[in-house]
Amino acid sequence: MRVAERIKHDGGTPAKAAAAPSLPPAVVRPRKRRGVNREGLEAGRRSTRTLLWILLAAAMVLYGFPFLYLLFTSFKTPIDTIAVPPTILPKEWTLENYTNALGRIGVLASFINSIQTAIISTVLSLVLAVPAAYGITRYKTLSGRIFIMAALVTRMVPPVAIGIxxxxxxxxxxxxxxxxxxxxxxxxxxxxxxIWLMSSFFEAVPKDLEEAATVDGCSRLGALWRVVIPVVSGGIAVTAIFAFLASWNEFLFALLMTAIRSQTTPVVIANFQTQFGLDWGSMTALAAVYSIPVILLTLLLQRKIVAGMTLGAVKG
Amino acid sequence: MSTRTFISRLAVGGICTAVALSATACGAGGPATTSGSAGTNTVNVLVEAGGHAVLTGVAEQCKQNAGVDVNFVELPYDGMFNRLSSEFSSGNVSFDVAALDSVWLPSFKDAVQPIDEIFTDEAKKDIFPSLVKEANVDGHFIGLPAWTNAEIILYRKDLFEDTKNKADFQVKYGYELAAPTTWKQYQDISEFFTKDGIYGTDVKGGVETEWLAHVLQAGSPMVLDGDKVVIDNAAHKEALDFYVSLVKDAPSGAAQVDWAAAQNLFNQGKTAMTRFWAHAYRQIPADSAVAGKVGAAPMIAGSAGIGGVPGPWYLTVPKATKNTEAAKKFVQCAYDYNDKGIESNLGLASRISAFEKYQDKEGYESFGPLIETLNGEATATRPATEKWQQIVDTVLVPMLQKAVAGGDSATLLADAKKQIEDLLK
Structure with missing residues (x-):
């Protein structure tokens, strides 16, 4: 075996290369170059990873800063909240804003209303979207395609136009x-x-799975319930989160359609800005408290969300 | 029980509870009502969030003395107009009384009932004349002013009373340093105090009311004289030139300064004077750099005298309410116990007697200047046109922003005239 071939065969490790007797310098050179390449490659990988971490950190700061600012403001004294120029950290930490915000009449009721509304809306969305998306993806009819495009029309109309x-x-x-x-x-x-989200998740499930379930004696609905839905449970979790968030943070419809009994927290938060002034501290305190359930929900369903988002990624 | 099982059960429990509650059409506040509270002694009152406080004391008195229970529906200012439009146009209202900003009265005049019986001769004498005039639409009184406001001068008493400042001012301008009463004095004092990181005043490019007050002081009706657009007349130009002349003595970025920004600047001790709504006097935070150091004076006067733009809110009774009797009782309560609003954190009322009752008390020093401004010979309410808000948002504010940024006043006013005429066509 020629040396160059032997090096290739041995994997080019320095130890094995060193074991080769009386190697001419011209032949050794490529080995050395390969060693340098690997180090260079490692260094390249390290710098790429560092760059990625820096970008990730920058993105986190970019996205997280408004929330952190809100959080810090909620612990500021009234005069600190309106400081010119603004400060990031409170000069003096206080819970006064939380006492004011949570002590306001109707806040607790608005929380219950928000939870109730978001849950009902999420359930309704899933109950309607899952069968609709399944039907569209499995039957692939023209009417199905028209339906899924038409479903988007409501997203193209400004909410205020349909709110009233x-x-x-x-x-x-x-x-x-x-x-x-x-x-x-x-x-x-x-x-x-x-519907769009669930359609993409159903698309990712091979038809063979359902057919196998049918061969094993499942009806079409049985296959959907026992086989397909468990497979797309991650996708359902993602869809549920989006539906929940859409309702949880919605303001305009809540403003137009609620009054004494069912007012949700976004409207109550907005009420801290009045024609006579803006109570920044209380507003940020209530907003911080209001974000806790969503953060908890996202953390609880984190694994499902990741699984749902990667569903279909290996479809081939 | 595993965490997963616990979460699943919790979720199922939550869903069941939510669905069960929705089946009974209940919110957390109890069973729903459709339109007001028909035929009962309970009234739903729709009010902007800030005004809620003013009416709380009235509601308590009304329950005690007239047997009327009140539920308040609080909404943010920015969404109230849409909500009112929606409910009035559907003819299905969820409230029995609505507190309307004065600029909305022309828009909703056909959706509310006359309340002439509340405007007795005695009442008309005890309400500021400009408000009595504004409440009367097409020969009927359609709204009771529940509280009113106007811009006055707030100034740093500590700076004005400083011996060195007084002496230096006397030397430089040839008259004694005191709260300004004229445009010239306001300009001089603004210039004098613009030093050492403090500005003499603010200039608000983001709101129009203040410039309109100067227009009144210069002797012209605001923007419209009947159906005629007069925004390009000499008084408007004079007022705009005066307004812009203060930019050099104001913090930078005047085009973006609105009420909140100006209030913050003053409360932070960055400006020596501000023209601001009177309620702000009582809302200076206790830990503010200027707490206890602020004086109040009436709005400055131009050639036509003291002029301000009142900012009243009117209680109205929708035609669509099924509970007219109780609603009108509540509006009567708002007149009878009007001074209760003064004891709220906003500290406002609408009856002259209510303001007078408190004006000599400690902490209410802004009331004297407020009364004087509201009674000012040039004081007038905004033009009664449905398009007013549109005129403000699309013409007046953009024009002011260009003016404070250096635009030519005559050209801007001429352009504004054309735009307004197009809007009114």
Missing amino acids: PLASMMGTLGLSDTPIALSIAHTTISLPLS
Whole structure:
């Protein structure tokens, strides 16, 4: 075996190369170059990784800063919150804003309303989106394609344009100022997105799985329930989170459709800005508290979300 | 029980509870009502979040003395107009009384009932004349002013009373340093105090009311004289030139300064004077650099005298309410117990007697200047047109922003006239 071939065969490790007797310098050179390349490659990888970490950290700061600023502001004294120029950290830490915000009449009720509305809206979205998306992806008909495109139309209309007619319709139905009315309104926002998301998840599930289940005696619905849905459970979690968030943070419909009984927290938060002044401290305190359930929910479902987002990534 | 099982059960429990509650059409506040509270002694009052405090004391008195229970529906200012439009146009209202900003009265005049019986001769004497005039639309009183406000002068008493400042000012301008009463004095004092990191005043490019007050002081109706657009007349130009002349003595970025920014600047001790709504006097934070050091004076006067733009809110009774009797009782309460609003943190009312009752008390030093401004010979309410808000948002504020950034006043006013005429077509 020629030396060059032997080096190639041995994997080019320095130890094995050193064992070769009386190697001419010309032949050794490539070995040395390969060693340098590997170190260079390692260094390159390290610098790429460092760069990625820096970019990641920058992105985190970019996304996280507004929330951190909100959090810090919620612990500031009233005069600190309006400081010119603004400060990031409180000069003096206080819980006064939390006492004010949570002690305000109607705040607790608004939290319950927000939770109730978001849950109903999420359930409604999933109950409607899962079968719709399944039907569209499995039957692949022209009407299905038209339907999925048409579902997006509601997302193309400014919410304020449908908010006022929706509020009037709910009034006619005797549903004014109820969580169910607001949930239905919120479902108009989350349903199109849910159908599209679920469609992509169903697309990723091989038909063979269902066919195998059918061979084993499952009906079509049985296969959907016992085989397909467990496979796309990550996708359902992702869709549920999006639907929940869409309702949880929604403001305009809540403003137009709720009053005493079903007012949600985003409206209550907005009420801290009045024509006579802005209570920054209390507003940020309530906003910070309001974000806790969503953070917890996201953390609890984190693994499902990641699984859902990568579902279909290896489809081949 | 594993964590997973616990979470699953919790989720299922939550969903069941939410669905069960929704089945009964209940929110956390209890069973839903459709339109007001028909035929009962309970009224739903729609109010901007800041005004809620003013009416709380009234509601307590009303319950005690007239047997009327009040539920407040609080909404943020920016969303209230949309909500009112939505409910009034549907004819299905969720409130029995609505507190309306004065600029909205022309827009909703056909959706609310006359309340002439509340405007007795005695009442008309006890409410500021400009408000009595504004409340009367097409020959009927349609709203009771629940509280009102106007811009006055707030100034740093400590700086004005400083011996060195007084002496230096006397030398430089030839008259005694005191709260300004004229445009010239306001300019001089602004210039004098612009030093050592402090500015003499602020200039608000983000809001129009202050410039309009100067227009009144210069002797012209604001923007419209009947149906005629007069924004390009001499008084408007004079007022705009005066407004812009203060930019050199104000913090930078005047085009973006609005009420909140100006209030912050003053409370932080960055400006020596501000023209601001009177309620701000009582809202200076206790830990502010200027707490206890602020004086109040009436709005400055131009050639036509003291002029301000009142900022009242009117209580109205929708035609669509099914509970007119109780609603009108509440509006009457708002007149009878009007001074209760003064004891709120906002500290405002609408009856002259209510302001007078408190004006000599400690902490209410802004009331004297407020009364004087509201009674000012040039004081007037905004033009009664449905398009007013649109005129403000699309013409007046952009024009002011260009003016404080250095635009030519005559050209800007001429352009504004054309735009307004197009809007009113």
